[in-house]
Amino acid sequence: MSDQKFFAQPNETEWTELQPGNTRRVLIHTPELMQVEFGFESGAVGAPHSHPHVQVSYVAEGRFEVTIDGNTEVVEQGGSFIVPSGLVHGVVALTRGRLIDVFTPMRQDFF
Template sequence: MMPDHYTLPDDITWTEVAPGNRRAVLSHRPEMMLVAFSFEPGAIGALHSHPHTQVSYVAEGAFDVTVDGITTRLDAGSSFIVAPNLVHGVVALEKGLLIDTFTPRRDDFL
């Protein structure tokens, strides 16, 4: 039996968020959460806001990322940060993977 502070690939459950976009909660505690978002080419992470600070790492692919009305093209190896309540979203230009950290945890994802 694995302690709670480890997550193995077989423990991960993917949830469809929108067409071509799915997420998996990788690890979490009340004060922080790590989430993977997988995108098919052209999939959209719709503009939205939330009270959490978010840091995102582009693990694979390329995205047009909009934060607070400014859109920037980001490729694998890039990252971005979103302050609480700022409107943000992404468009996948190719198949891609974002790794997001939220503080505090996004209870709506559990």
């Protein structure tokens, strides 16, 4: 029998407030892969940063101005973007919204 978690249900994990207007909750993970939900109030900023993890993000709700390596585009609900390892990236929530991010490998710094 494996200790691996195969399923994640809504509201199983608590939201963590990162700063006013920004929240995060880890949904499910393995050492190789992690899925995280981020909540943003309108106008909230995901400050520019970089990390060694590859990231793919899905806009579950809202509209975001997304900047990756100096390139900026507006991404709406249903859209996605990829951030290669090491590139500086950030977002501005143009409306209230949620991002579903997947990282590889998992981000130990989120625990």
